Amino acid sequence: MSYGNQFTAHTQLRLSPFFERTSKLNESQEWRRWGGYLSATKYDLVHDNEYFAIRTKAALLDITPLQKYILEGPEAQHCLDRLVTRNIGICKVGQVMYTPWCDEAGKQIDDGTVQRLGDQKFRITSAEPNLEWILQNASGMDVNVVDDSETTAALALQGPNSRAILNTIDSDSLDSLKFFWMMEARLNDIPVAISRTGYTGDLGYEIWMDPKDALAVWDLLMEKGKPYGITPTGLHALDMVRIEAGLILLDVDYVSARHAIIESRKSSPYELGLGWTVKMKKKDFIGKKALELEQARGPEWEFVGIEIEWNELEDHFRKVGLPPGLPSLAWRISTPIYKNNEQVGYATSGTWSPILKRYIALAHVKSEYAGLGTQLDFELKVEHFRKLTPIKVVESPFFNPERKRSCPL
Amino acid sequence: MSAIKSYDAIVIGGGHNGLTTAAYLARAGKKVLVLERRYVLGGAAVTEEVFPGFKFSVCSYVVSLLKPTIIRELMLPKFGLELLPLESTFTPLDHDYLLRTSDHDQTRREIYRHSPKDAEAYDRFGPLMGQIGMAVRPILETIAPNVIRPSLSDLSATKRLFDHFKALNDEQFEYLTKLMTMSSADFLDEWFEFEPLKATMSASGIIGTFMGPRSPGSAYIMLHHYVGDIDGAFRAWGFQRGGTGAVSMAIARSAKHFGAEIITEAPVEKVIVENGRAVGVALVNGDEYKAEKVISGLDPKLSFLKMVDESDLPSDFVTDIKNFRIRGSSGKVNLALDRLPNFTSLPGDGPHLRGAISISPSYDHLEKAYDDAKYGNFSQEPYIDIILPSVLDPEMAPPGKHIMSCFVQYAPYDIKGGWDDQKREAFGDAVVNTIARFAPNIKDIILHRQVLTPADLESTFGLTEGNIFHGELTLQQLFVMRPAVKWANYKTPITNYYQCGSGTHPGGGITGSPGEMAAKKILRDW
């Protein structure tokens, strides 16, 4: 075995190929770890502008830290079909599917997208590394699994103006690219793949490229996007919009079955509001048997959107002489939910939605309390003291604009 | 001879376990005397200024397993306990290295560049071992029942353990079984592929024992080391400021604070036994002390084959003790350095010098080292666990100078032809040469060298055969069998004679556990 010695012990964190640009743009110099990378939490001193960029203009996010794997070979589809809950057989070339995957007990390990790059070639993305799990389950199959995490860089261009920006660059129009489809494209002769996907619940695209082209693509988008209000955006704003969109986040809203130390930390797709992704008609997939049983008896927990009732919230604060205290950032601290003073659930992430003017959260509640409109109580700290304040189960996604899915053509 | 002084309890041996027992007994209001043979307390956990200005944790060198309850109950921080974390584990290789640090992302990335699969497995392995560690802790914290003639409390303790194991899930139970029975190499092979990573992890399965990483049973030793528990965090290894001797000193001060009396340079000749009851001790100098209880912190061979007459013991017990396997297998080399060593694969200063440096590039390296020892030679290219205490605690060496502590395997006690000066130096040379393979400047920076063979560890510290654990941690020498069946509950066949050393459950390492549990048992019997 020969080793190159190009690493030193002092390089602690991975740097994205966009770091050269993002580091200079990051006025706040606030960074967070994401998948071992240094990732901007916000670029401005406050994140408000970035949030509104996603919802009203265009936001540019470095999403290189996503884990990416290429599965290729005659049995690539079979392998994926066994791995994930959705039916990959019906995924056409150029289509993208969002799907969770489970262990044999039907407990969710991770979730992500599967891109069908060719008849026998797929890319799967995920929040956490999954190579070991994929390799283990590919054993005995004619499929080659490659870790693509460091060989493909990615940007997310999200927001109502995102299509217009790309249309100014790409030779082919994106007008006909449907939600959860992708296409090969050239941005000023730089080959990239563009998928109409994102983690914002808005019109948006994700652009996949060779890391060597990263800076050129960044510069191009920033230049062409300027008239459209393109804004480099960090994780703070992303966290708010993904809650508005009702999208779950691994390690925040649920724990991977591969890492949960205790049984009660694990969740099935049914318990995460992802029952729609479980395709029982499919021949076999990991966890099917357990999920069939769970489907038959109904899940114990459900994952719902909740809204904190405004008037009562305001009352709590008025009583101590304060205006309503709202979180300035999305929070991720598990917060108890009660019914008649008995705990029946917990919210895992929540945010004030500046666009909706609603205080919203995502929560695990016992199934009997998951019906739309169910009234529950939420634990709130008012000036150091804990109070219960009413909430109700509401429809999620909270924010779901027409433009997310629509096509001009 | 002055009038015979009388105590509630006398502890033979001022090692960390003996001192712990003494402190607990004193804390309970008993009048306690500790008798230590050497001029310094601490037994194997001792700091000495071996060369002017250079202080060494001469024998034991890291604190991994000291039980937090003991730290709290004996108020050790008040008496000088200060544990510094070891930040990293560095495995130098011929052309590269493996460096694991306390930062998750950094370690992940480092392992990833060697094996992406291992990086993921590593993330799951640590928590799993933590869980298994939690699963075995109730055993480690239970006074081993007498299985031959169980008492009511023995039965209820057994029931509790049984229920505990029934409550484990399949996966935990499976891995626990595997850890109890497999070799560390086989166990790790199920998880990882990058050999230097596996070899380094497996090394904790051979420390202090006469086994190789491929020997069945070594996985348990690995687990034993994984239950290292500092500040409630599993597997956090620590270094005591001022050397491991300071741990013993803290316990001694605590014991004194609670009223115990400690005498050094007071070697005990014999336990005085009258009509099958221990009534006191006689020193080599002829002094005698009376006590209601006599507690031996020595290893089982010394406690029963030397401190008392065989005729006072049942013959099957004597057979068991004679059959108790001790087998010394490790040596220690302490170096005083003019400056820091420079590793070819990772030159200069850095976090890799602030942790453990493990010379364990491959299983074969460790196995070959073991093979040498099996046939009665010291390892030509030994496994070495190095730390540089002066990097963490500059007061251990004169300003700018350093000390290097090398724990070395294997050096068999029963070396062919016996240990002599020539072999000791040859052994020291083998250690230095092996380090030089990875840090060539080592030879130029050594100011002084102290080499301790197992024979030296025996003569200096009274460790039979130089075994740092007071007896092999093999399956048949654990729990209810340690050191002998029926007498694994700190009692002995001689009424009022107790044992509290590492040769009792739960075994070796600077845990304080045997000492603490022995004290609790003694107080319960009182």
Place this chain on the structure above:
Amino acid sequence: MEHYDIIVVGGGVNSLITAAVLGQSGKKVLLVEAQEQVGGLASTTEFAAGYKCNLVNDVVKWVDPRVMKILDLGSYGLELTSPDIVRIALDINGQHILFHRNADQTATSISTHSKQDAKAWKGFTEYINNLTKFLEKLYELTPPKLPDIGLKEALSLRSMLSPVIKQGTRGLVNFMRVAPMMMPELMDEWFESELLRGALSTAGIHHITQGPFSAATGLNLLHQHVYAKGVFHNVHLVKGGTGNLAGALRKSAQSSGVKIRTNAKVKSIDVANYICSGVTLTKGESLATEKVVSGLDPRNTFINLIGAVKLNPRFHTQIRNLKFRGSAARVHFALNSLPEINGVAKHNMGTVFSVAPSISYLEKAYDASKYGQISENPYVEFTLPSVINPGFAPYGKHVLSATVQYAPYHLRGQSWTKGLKDQLKNNVVRVLENYIPNFSTLIEAAVVLSPVDLEEKLGLTEGNLNHGEMTLDQFFFMRPTMSSAQYKSPIENLYLCGPGTHPGGGLHGTNGFNAAHEILKRQRR
């Protein structure tokens, strides 16, 4: 096409027993065997013109008495004989130790090496005999599913109490001490003679890839002495060759209505949605059935015949992690005359010989295998089957069959070529010439079976003769995995009956017997 209730895959000793017992209970059973004859590890074949050999096992260490009784093997032609001298441990100076059935006679033989050891001998054999009582009871059991066992399972273990009652808790403690021991530890407690210590330690390493310094070789030593009634190194000889054991089993099975098809290699065990529905043969024929019982080893059964894709990930991991790594080779020599072994009388040749001058000799032989090499000076155990059964060789000529450890399946920097096999053979010849000086001049032909050959010929994964290492982590409720130790696999309607299950390898048939009973018991529920 005829329909069967149960199809048994493989025609080894255990498969035959399972089939026979199930047949007796009135089931319609089909047994399919890939080779042209049944027998597996109990096969006898011709290896050179006119010369026959027992492919793997020249002797039978023990046979489950329940099998002997219920299958009435005596009336189907099985004749087991027990020689008075069960083994001769060869000494370089001709001071061999003769292990007799009678402990006093053995002691006399030992006394030429050590008076003290001779004195300790009888006590040692009694000690070992007592310990094996625990295994005898344990082996009759279906292992419980741990950790969460209920009262019922706990009660099913109650037969374990009988040796405890007889010997006291101390007996159990001794068992718990000795099973995890390594050979030198056990020997240190009893004996001083190097030759004796080596000769006894061979029982601890028999057919496994561990050296005598490995913990739990104590268990393997005890395993060899189950039902030995205190006779150390006890063996039984099968009249007409080991193949006749399989022959008697075949006849017994057939008389219970079991249909046996040879030359019928199974291509796949058919499984869908974790339910087994039958088997498909390599010739393309698919056979549907209610239950399939596999006598093959777990890796063959689950990975090769079912396929990793059809297993739960966790079970797949468990199977993948099983340790096989065979390291015993066989060498059969066709000899032009009866060899003369220094110091061994002609009438004592019908036994087992061992070359194991000391424990370190054995350990050094093992060391090589750790590094993927064959032993320069291997442990050799041999018999002269032609002395025991004159029909094995042409008149006046003879066969010497040797089991050689260690010859690892996993080699480093080389492979099992003819060259390496010759080297192994030459090592054996060199070792044997210390005791049979003109040995090389007697050889007319020789055949070497490496672990790779055993894998190919007998379908033994990695050439492991026990269908999985006999170590503590693969023992009792862990054999083959915690999830399949009850002879029932996690796949519905699929059972296991081979040596890969409790209680492990050997020609004793306990696995097959237990499996059949487990299948019948589950049916009654």
